[in-house]
Amino acid sequence: MAKKSVTKESYQTMSNAELSAKLAESQESYFRLRFRHTNNPLKNPMVIRRTRREIARLKTFLHQIEKEAAHGTKAR
16 A cells, blocks of 8 residues: 655656655645544554655755746756
């Protein structure tokens, strides 16, 4: 069930649309994990933390891309 998170290098090679799709997928997964955990505790609750951190990492990369595009430097 728990997928290994994507590495930093692979995030850097993803396009903006791919990062957005991965973010939506991670947010959906996070919601489902939290919901399941409240009804029936998970065997490994650390999955919730990893998912939350992956969401933060994705948002950071998306923000960096938007910031670079606004300044016109290193646009993808």
